[in-house]
Amino acid sequence: MTLNSPVARRLLSDEVFQRLRDSIVRGELAPGERVRDAELAERLGLSRTPVREALARLVESGLVEAKPGVYTRVTSLNRHDVEKTLAVLRSLDRLAVETAVPLLTKQDLERMRQANRDFERAVAAEDTDAALEADDRFHAVPLAVADNPVLRRVVEQLHPQIHRILYRKFTTLLGGRNTVEHHDRLLTFCARADARAAADLSARHWSELGGHINRLFECDEL
Template sequence: MSLSDPVNRRLMSDEAYDRIRDAVVTGELIPGERIKDTELALRLGLSRTPVREALTRLTDTGLVEAKPGVYTRITPLNPLEVARTLAVLKALDELAIRTAVPHLSKSDLDHMTRINKEFAAAVKRNDARAALDADDRFHSIPIAAADNPLLARIVDQLHPQIHRILYRKFSTLYGGENTIDHHTELVRILASGDADAAAKRSAAHWVQLGDLIGDLFAKEQLET
């Protein structure tokens, strides 16, 4: 066995993970849908091994659930579980914002402003994928400035669960303008150096996001 063999297999596993994750986020694979590694491997043009590895990782993120010998399926959307995930992300985001404030540079804040303009443009043209990507990049700046690798890893692990909710929210423009305004105000507060006010602003937005998602469930715009 050469040194390149495990690297190549890992790359294929990463590719399978990314593509299956994206299919779940965008709704190509719907909540509750049963999946088989053989069928996914055929669709992806890969062998079963990297697909199985990807599904194991996706199970760890909560996007896939398996009952051995019975089924492997895309995890159904459960309002209670979504609320629990939001509560954890809210607490982590508050910590990241509060910790990041002393370390954010003018360059960081200018970058966040530019990304928010990209986010606004994506919302305007109804490009949910671009909006989600911009939103991620916007929030990644204070997370990086917080310089807490454990926090960053946990947030990264939880993000896929909420991404499939945010994708639908952005695709319907539901709350898009509100998010643009939130980003703008957050940058303003971060620039003032008021860590408490910035954390409070961020927490309020997570609460509002939870209300919007609750409305999507109530209006049956989210499959369960």
Template structure:
């Protein structure tokens, strides 16, 4: 096998990973659904090897559950696991905001304002994908400013666990939170340079989201 072949294989594995992860987030692959690498490979026009590698990565992230020789399935939504994920995301986001605030430029703040405008427009037209993308890009600005790639890497691994809930209950979670208004409040605090208050505002956002998700579980609205 040549070096070029190895690069191609990694690219195919990455493509399979991105596409399967997206299908899990959007619900095209539903919680509890059993999957076969052969069927996914045929569906995506790829060989089985990169699909198997992608499923292994997704299992490490908690998005796929596998019992060798028995089944591979999309992970169900577990209340305790979601709570643990939210706790880690909250802590990392607070840390990123706290350390990133002094590094934010006027350009960064203007970008956040533009992204929030995009977010609110997407919410208004019920465009779930565009809203999620704008929201993630919005919050990535202070994360990038924190200049700690480890924070960004771990958050990127954990976000899909929450995004698939947001996808299923978009209007409930985004509408009830007035997320656009919270974004504007955060921008103003960041512009003032008050890192502790900004981190506190960020933490409050995660607390409110967690409370809404807890209520969805209590109402059995997130069962597979």
């Protein structure tokens, strides 16, 4: 779906939020680009109220920044802020994995394996949207099994920011290929119920992602 498709009259602000979020993640709305509720409402065929509500949520998630009466614009990608976000997500992911691994069932592991198979196919097909969705499904399993509402809420709050980076990472063959291999290794430790090794591996992967992001900044691709 694009920003130009009409929106169904249910859960309007949720739908607008999701469309704007995805447009920012994919770079269709560029860093620093001004967004105006009246223009968006016209494009979506809506009143301004659900658009304003969606923009307020995007400000809370860090994807949009606003100065009342001056501007509302897509947040620029800042290396320092990205590094801080990654550091928090690394710690949260480590906690989720270490908590979940002893509790994972065969069905949980199979869901992770299927998500990784879907991810690998998406990478081979250069389908970045499908790769991002499959990666989310893979990591959602331990997050759900950890059964920590506070942990899940904070991770979900931060995810849209990091999705902007992952989207660009998965557009490269290497970016997708090394994630497939990471998932495979993580699954091995999960199947052994080795929580410490799984958590350590997951934390290292976030650190490697930080290095990849630094290279993207240095190449001016962000």
